[in-house]
Amino acid sequence: MTVTIAYLGPEGTYTQLAALAYSLNLEQHTSPPVNLVAFPSIPKAMQATADGMTTLTIVPVENSTEGGVTTTLDTLWQLQQLKIHHAVVMPIRHGLLSQATCLSVIETVFSHPQALSQCQRWLEHNLPQANLVATRSTTEALDHLTDNSTVAAISSEWAAQLYNLPILVHNINDHSDNCTKFWVLKDDNREADPVKGRYTSLAFSLPVNSPGALLKPLDVFARSGINLSRIESRPTKRSLGEYLFFVDLETDAYSQTGQQALNELLYCTESLVNFGTYDVVTADPSLAAAKAKTQSTQALP
Numbered sequence: 001m002t003v004t005i006a007y008l009g010p011e012g013t014y015t016q017l018a019a020l021a022y023s024l025n026l027e028q029h030t031s032p033p034v035n036l037v038a039f040p041s042i043p044k045a046m047q048a049t050a051d052g053m054t055t056l057t058i059v060p061v062e063n064s065t066e067g068g069v070t071t072t073l074d075t076l077w078q079l080q081q082l083k084i085h086h087a088v089v090m091p092i093r094h095g096l097l098s099q100a101t102c103l104s105v106i107e108t109v110f111s112h113p114q115a116l117s118q119c120q121r122w123l124e125h126n127l128p129q130a131n132l133v134a135t136r137s138t139t140e141a142l143d144h145l146t147d148n149s150t151v152a153a154i155s156s157e158w159a160a161q162l163y164n165l166p167i168l169v170h171n172i173n174d175h176s177d178n179c180t181k182f183w184v185l186k187d188d189n190r191e192a193d194p195v196k197g198r199y200t201s202l203a204f205s206l207p208v209n210s211p212g213a214l215l216k217p218l219d220v221f222a223r224s225g226i227n228l229s230r231i232e233s234r235p236t237k238r239s240l241g242e243y244l245f246f247v248d249l250e251t252d253a254y255s256q257t258g259q260q261a262l263n264e265l266l267y268c269t270e271s272l273v274n275f276g277t278y279d280v281v282t283a284d285p286s287l288a289a290a291k292a293k294t295q296s297t298q299a300l301p
């Protein structure tokens with residue numbers, strides 16, 4: 001049976017590279033044919049998997065420079081039915097793509113907000129005159145670059161090849177070890193067996209907004225000897241100052257320790273969602289780009 005993976009398109013995004021790297025990994029282990037399907041936004045890609053249109057979705061979740069991808073966290077909490085199957089960590093190198101022959105003629109730079117932020121210092125120093133325009137992905141505006149030398153986009157070397165665009169400046173990210181973590185998500189209702197792994201991700205809201213309310217769940221992790229590798233808050237969107245907490249734990253939720261901690265958490269949280277237990281794999285973008293030459297991709301509205 002073919003495995004279909006929804007990703008943030010159009011073609012050439014970093015998420016697609018991560019999806020290609022992940023499908024290489026899948027094919028090495030189980031060898032099902034893999035088909036990638038592009039969606040115009042992260043929520044639409046996630047909804048496709050929740051609706052059963054695709055087997056999996058791959059979404060960016062955290063960047064080493066910029067932190068959490070808030071759309072991903074918010075949509076995961078809203079849908080509540082997607083489980084994390086794997087995490088994929090991939091190095092990200094940005095280039096400035098443009099038909100311009102020098103920086104001084106560039107008036108506008110398009111890119112995904114994460115990419116604009118990851119190159120913020122470079123942009124301030126080298127293109128202080130340019131308008132920075134956020135797009136839904138790093139490749140959304142690439143078609144506009146073909147016949148206009150006053151515009152540029154921040155995207156990957158692979159995207160430059162796909163869209164036949166020159167790279168005016170390579171490696172413009174502010175931090176050379178810039179990496180993004182992606183989650184591979186699967187519909188909870190279609191998951192046959194619980195996935196085992198080294199990490200578990202949860203989100204919870206607190207029953208009362210009072211001193212020490214957050215201390216209780218954190219104390220559960222401390223007493224259980226469970227290390228937190230991330231904690232991030234997002235507004236509940238119910239009232240100002242009320243938060244959801246997303247945590248990544250270095251534990252298997254199905255271990256005895258994990259089960260006991262989850263049980264204890266039920267008593268000191270209001271809503272608690274377990275997004276699943278999974279392992280982390282690393283992705284090589286150059287191997288993924290090489291695979292792209294043989295991979296069939298498909299776009300949906």
Ligand SMILES: O=C(O)C(=O)Cc1ccccc1
Pocket residue numbers: 008012013014015016060092112114115136137138139180
């Ligand atoms: O827009 C893209 O190419 C994406 O896949 C989102 C993204 C943007 C910047 C770094 C990592 C992922």
